Amino acid sequence: MPLWVGGLIAAGATTVVIASASASWFPNLALLAACLLLVALAWLLTRRPAGPHVVLGIVLFAAVCQLPGLTQPPITSTDAYRYVWDGRVQLSGSSPYSHVPLDDALANLRDPILFPGLSPTDRSGVTGPPRLPHDPAALATLSADDPRTLINRPSVPTIYPPIAQAYFTVVALLTPWSAGTFGLQFAAAALAVALTALLATELRRRNRDPRWAILWGWSPIVALEAGSAAHVDVLATALIVAAVLTAARRKPVLTGLLLGAAGSVKLIPLLLLPAFTSLRRQRTTPSVALGTFAASYLLHLLAAGTLVIGFLPGYLTQEGFSDGSSRSAILALLLPPETRQLTAAILAVALALLAIHRHGREPIAVTCCWLYGAALLVTTPTYPWYGLPLIALAVLAGRFEWLAVPVAAYLAYASFGHDVRQGLIHLTAALIVGIAITVRHRSPAEKQFDARVRALGH
Known part of the structure; x- marks a missing residue:
């Protein structure tokens, strides 16, 4: 692995992290x-023979790419501050599902980093869990940020x-x-580097070039969202990859446990259940996955009761999943608002059925890839x-x-409020894929490459 290549990519990751603090183009x-x-x-590296220590070089430079993000607070979002708070609340013996960050009952957990404008002796006037309104405008007002805290x-x-909550608690x-957020940033960076090693090792095991793992490990997107923003999606990604690898080794119970755990980190991985479902064979994996997901809520259900659903209903309303509308940027270019939700639902069902139909006909990684990617193109989530x-x-x-899909998501994120521009950006990514x-x-x-991947992926 030429040193100049890794250095160039590390410099690129540093530039992206530093530049992301700017509000310009x-x-x-x-x-x-x-x-x-x-x-x-x-592409250029994989044209040449791989050296004996190529995996080590990939992993080392992946670690270097994570370093710039660790030198400053999160850039792309403030989610990490909520992670810190949730972990701290659980260590205190309370539940983040039944207490909000401004709750005066938890005033002793405040510090100048998370609450620069609210000391432990100050009163916010907030007590107890709120009732979430159904009106979108009132919901937006309730969920607005507060200048007294970074959360x-x-x-x-x-x-x-719950699995995300367990992760926050351990780091806290x-x-x-x-x-502050450094512990979570470091943990996310370590997960990203470990996943780089796992991907490179697995590619080599499948007789594929391990250097393709740099598309994850050296990615500026991963540098932004792991070492910098500390997003819990990195943990969900690691669990998804582990589930795919165990599925390829025909370990249905372990696969189900991993997939269920991924869903209990971030709900989106549950969209991959159809890829692990067969109509002709035993359906152990989806059953175990759903059981694992449900079981992860039991302790929190005992502690918080029905409050365990947290802000999820409100979040779904704000994202257009429960009020009959849809934020799908591509569908917004083509359809009126009243038909987008139904169209998105039909497409989701069609994708799920196709994934079930394709089960066993292609490597599980391929099915999960197009299923997850197509789901993102249909829904075009804000984040x-x-x-x-x-x-x-x-x-x-x-x-x-x-x-092309995650890259387009960042360009669209920067164009928030310009609906047509966002739709065209996502549509361009869809055309590239098509x-x-x-x-x-x-x-x-x-076709020969696909046949080789299919043979090695089962």
């Missing part, structure tokens, strides 16, 4: 350029599921209050870090065209 240009450079370098939505309970136990699992799945499946799939099916060389 430059961060988007830097991110797009860095991603294109990464893909080009990966987002401080007047509503948490949204994060090991992190002093004065370190681009939801695409982290797709990057790892694209590397594992060898379907690199899907990397063209690549068409070319693959028509190219003899790609």
Whole structure:
């Protein structure tokens, strides 16, 4: 592995992290350029024979790419401050599902980092869990940020599921209050580097070039969302990849446990259940996954009762999933608002049925890749870090065209409020994917590659 290649990518990751603190157009240009450079370098590297220590080199430079994000507070969102708070609340013996961050009952847990404008002796006037209104305008007012704290939505309970909460608690136990979000940033960076090693090792085991793992490990997106923003999606990604690998080794119970745990970190991984479902064989994996997901809530259900659902209903309303509308940027270009929700639901069912139909006919990583990627294109969620699992799945499946989807999500995120522009950005990513799939099916060389991947993926 040439040192200049790793150094160039590390410099690119540093540029993206630093540039993202700016509010101008430059961060988007830097991110797009860095991603294109990464893909080009990966392609060039894989044209040459791999050295004996290539995996070690990939992992070391993956660690270097995470360092810039650790030097400053989170950039792309304030989610990490909520993570810190949730972990701290649980260590105190309370539940983040039944107490909101501004609750005066938890005033002794405040510190100057999380609450720069509210000391433990100050009163916020908030006590007890709020009742979530059904009116979108009132809900938006209740969930608005408060200048007295860095925690987002401080007047509503948490949204994060139990395995994520366990993760927050463990990190909080090991992190002093004065370190702020650093413990979570370090943990996310370590997970990203460990996943790089896992991907590279697995690719080598499948007789594929391990250097393709740099598309995850050296990605500027991963640098932004792991070492910098500390998003819990990195943990969900690691569990999804582990589930895919155990499924390929025909370990249905372990696969179900891992997939259920991933769903209990972030709900989105549950969309992959159809990829693990067969109509002709035993359906152990989806049953265990759903059981694991449900079981993870038991202790919290005993502690918080029905409050265990947290802010989830409100979040779904704000994202357009429960009020009959849809934020799908692509569908918004083509359909009136009243038909988007139904269309998205029909597409989701069709994708699920196709995944079940394809079970056993292609590697599970391939099915998970296009299923997850298509789900993102249909729903176009507001937050681009939801695409982290797709990057790892694209590397594992060898379907690199899907990397266009998370890149487009960042460009659209920067265009928030410009609906047509957002739709066109996502539509461009969909066209890139569609063209690549068409070319693959028509190219003899790609057919041979797919046959080799299919043989090695089962």
